[in-house]
Amino acid sequence: xxxxxxxxxxxxxxxxxxxxxxxxxxxxxxxxxxxxxxxxxxxxxxxxxxxxxxxxxxxxxxxxxxxxxxxxxxxxxxxxxxxxxxxxxxxxxxxxxxxxxxxxxxxxxxxxxxxxxxxxxxxxxxxxxxxxxxxxxxxxxxxxxxxxxxxxxxxxxxxxxxxxxxxxxxxxxxxxxxxxxxxxxxxxxxxxxxxxxxxxxxxxxxxxxxxxx
Numbered sequence: 001x002x003x004x005x006x007x008x009x010x011x012x013x014x015x016x017x018x019x020x021x022x023x024x025x026x027x028x029x030x031x032x033x034x035x036x037x038x039x040x041x042x043x044x045x046x047x048x049x050x051x052x053x054x055x056x057x058x059x060x061x062x063x064x065x066x067x068x069x070x071x072x073x074x075x076x077x078x079x080x081x082x083x084x085x086x087x088x089x090x091x092x093x094x095x096x097x098x099x100x101x102x103x104x105x106x107x108x109x110x111x112x113x114x115x116x117x118x119x120x121x122x123x124x125x126x127x128x129x130x131x132x133x134x135x136x137x138x139x140x141x142x143x144x145x146x147x148x149x150x151x152x153x154x155x156x157x158x159x160x161x162x163x164x165x166x167x168x169x170x171x172x173x174x175x176x177x178x179x180x181x182x183x184x185x186x187x188x189x190x191x192x193x194x195x196x197x198x199x200x201x202x203x204x205x206x207x208x209x210x211x212x213x
Contacts, residue, residue: 005081006057011064051136053190057083076107089120096127132198139188147185156183160192160210167204
């Protein structure tokens with residue numbers, strides 16, 4: 001039986017030394033099916049991928065890529081293999097612009113060429129927008145399926161059939177302590193959409209709407 005890359009274990013062994021800026025760890029995916037091992041740093045931040053409704057699977061460091069440049073052997077393991085809802089695949093490397101050395105640029109180009117041959121897309125992602133990242137990190141606290149409680153969710157969807165402030169909508173749907181976790185979960189699922197989320201931090205007056213209504 002052949003495993004899909006989004007389901008395989010990472011091919012790299014995670015090591016840590018005192019003074020390193022990145023730490024190995026476990027991150028629980030939004031689908032609650034498996035913990036993903038990855039370096040805590042930019043790669044963890046790119047779990048923004050979890051927030052993309054078109055992403056249905058993510059594998060961390062899924063395979064080694066080996067090649068020979070005519071002089072020596074090289075190898076590289078991409079950071080992520082991403083499966084999209086339409087069945088297509090995206091191979092992702094994460095590296096801030098200022099940290100790309102010539103050998104990194106070469107590895108990314110080789111990876112891109114291999115992806116083209118395999119019928120996949122390749123993306124190199126850099127530093128995420130700070131405001132968007134902060135908002136997604138906040139919402140990720142409420143991504144667990146247990147936050148989706150009915151009939152509270154139904155009342156919130158009804159309240160936000162017309163755009164309105166987050167806190168006022170939470171109060172209109174019931175007791176704030178019980179409605180807010182459900183509200184944030186619906187925002188995580190993007191069943192409700194917050195206006196200007198990439199540009200402004202979420203707050204009581206953030207305008208949200210159920211765009212599916």
